[in-house]
Amino acid sequence: MDELPVVVVGAGPAGLAAAAQAVARGLPVVVLEAGPSAGTGVREWHHVRLFSRWGEVVAPAAEELLAPTGWRIPDAGSCPTGAEWAESYLQPLADVLGDRVRYGARVVGVSRHGWDRSVDRARDTEPLSVRVVTADGEERILARAVIDASGTWSAPNPLGGDGLPALGETAAADRITHRVPDLTDPAVRRRYAGRRIALAGSGHSALTALVAFAELAEQHPDTHVQWLLRRGAVGTTFGGGDADQLPARGALGMRAAQAVRAGRITTVTGFRTARVDRTDDGRVVLSSFGDRRLGPVDEVVALTGFRPDLSWLSEVRLDLDPTLQAPRELAPLIDPNVHSCGTVHPHGARELAQPEPGLFLVGMKSYGRAPTFLALTGYEQTRSVVAAIAGDRDAADRVELVLPETGVCGGAGLVDAPGDDAGGCCGPAEPLVVGTRPSAAG
Template identity: 75%
Template sequence: MSENTLPVVVVGAGPVGLAAAAHLLDRGLEPLVLEAGEQAGAHVREWHSVRLFSRWGEVVDPVAEKLLAPTGWTHPNPDSYPTGQEWAQQYLQPLAEVLGERVRFGARVVGVARRGRDRVVDAGRESEPLSVHVQTTAGEERILARAVVDASGTWASPNPLGADGLPALGERAAAARIAYQVPDLADPDVRARYAGKRVAVAGSGHSALTALVAFAELAEAVPGTHVDWLLRRGEVGNTFGGGDADQLPARGALGRRAATAVEAGHITTVTGFRTTAVEQTDAGLVLESLDGRRLAPVDEVVVLTGFRPDLSWLSEVRLDLDPTLQAARALAPLIDPNVHSCGTVYPHGARELAQPEPGVFLVGMKSYGRAPTFLAMTGYEQVRSVAAAIAGDHEAAERVELVLPETGVCGGAGLFDDPGAATATATATTATAASEGGCCGPAEPVGVTISPTQVTLND
């Protein structure tokens, strides 16, 4: 079989993976999408109640829309903001149905290699196709591919509570009382789990802010509900984001709402807290920080400290990733939270995403490694370029067809943990701590005061 007749394997039937399939098909190439879950957008459906920062007009890929058009599919209101559930049901599922048998569910990719060559062997490497090892309910199979587009994302690999990147002591043992995604408090069972309880929320990104807003609303309805908000950084600084300056208005509004939630008094902010241990006691879970501080017992813990890529099944192909972020090397300087508070990532494609292993591309959230805040439109531009490159249209692959909003990367760890490095850089929403904070700050939680004029919502 000629390599040119082999399919291009796309890993993951999420927004970027399905867009990749649409672009490949538009180029006359045969895509094969392998999805471990049982539905399109399996990961998106897990945060179904959360509303996107981007409007419908920004989360539908134009080539995918063209593919959907003959089915009578109607584009939702482009100026409205979908929830994860709406995105999956109204766009991703119909797109997967149009692609038909080109999308296989319950097919987990467990390895990718060059046929007959491990990563060490040079001889004859470029003449061999890629071999994709897939696990299904029927057993394991191997699929030969001319190229592999990894759009598997990072959702399945959340970062742990432990501040050193590994689970804190006792974290695994306490797993029944620790969640790693924003709780859906509209679900009666989930609501009952947290109502009237003391909850520790760890994290400083958009997921954490979303959780703070939800818990503050719960606290207003159910007395006794309280949140200890744990920040590894030494001060709140620009955690609430760009406010009115954010070119994604919904993202700026979230920061303002979170600031209001903190001011309402249902949330206690604890800065410079790097969790090293979780102790189970009769009174609840006691979290201990690197500096020896111990929080009062909490009933539940919600860990929203970001995600990381699973590279284990790519161990036999040659990758060149940034050693810090595990992101595509060319992107890392633009998205590194050690450097950027709110960085701007230029539109990019095959050139930045190509790996030393010919035909292997990491796209979507996985291309960012451990960096936060990926936009769907970034992924759509990525796969447009990658599909063109695989088809041999290098002029189109190099062309830029996207203008991104500014403030595309906000927050993170690294230097933000140093209060001296986290000066007041937020342009519209700022916060001042009652203490200097820092890794060796006072053992008691600190309060956060927000000026009402800085958090006015533009509803």
């Protein structure tokens, strides 16, 4: 199998970083991207500015691969938009990788070549088989290893507070979006200006939307937002402010808090949507599991997070945490009910590997339903995983992470009861170096 390629699923930040690592180690690699270009998912939120700086969103191996072309980091201290990240980094990196990257190649299944998941025989000797659909039809690619870096962008969580679409949510889909609206687009701006909007979510996407809607309301005073939180109190939703070591992330929270104080945003806590009903004039009314009603509103923006699509991995053996749907060994290290201050412990190939030999989940996909994933984490994951595939176990186990503190303690936001989110406990932020894990024996 040494002559077979490493197959990477997804030409996003983590997938292209994995490919760059493979090239650096002289491994054959194929990147399969369902979209027409590098960073297809990133381009869909092109108008959103990252809170990580350029120097934190470029993989070291990728920078080395790009250097001979004359490429340089645009401005290490500034924060790119999604469009800038895709156009100024991801696409040039994919171009350098050349025909190793295949566009319009959708992976629809992975299996052990010639065997389904119930058969033990040959799982260590036969290659993995990747089923791909392209414009020309179906094909099968044999691989020495598969790195799933497909992310979670294609599978947003529903509005429903129980994890399922709320009753009537599908029928009201024309009034509901699961993306941060691009209010710089005139057509999108007209859709929301002067309207009553329900915004559900408490993460950074929701804060970004709050700020954007507040600015819209300044120009169109009839615009009003009802901000729906499933948790029982606002608590640390706005983040750590000045204590956040990513200044743009802290500033986002402070701007969102200011937007709420300005008066055109009403905060509704403890609201877990159960039902969506259409009114005679086409608007919608939301009902909670506690029989509270909200509305009618003209538009609903549901920014309630994402979940991994595991459907095309049904014929390989997975060991995932039953709560987060992340690799079982990784889950307790990233549990958002516990970790919020950059306290994610060093992890790499050993935590990301699956019972199926040669299969690894990396990037956003590896976090399952856990939020607050940083590109820095994905780049270190791919370095460790590719080292393991190459047989360099010492390098694979030498995992180092330097994570920026959020300035918030006590969990990242999956809590619901008011008393479970008492606020930040962090003092002034200091760099947190989450050490080096010793090489494992054996």
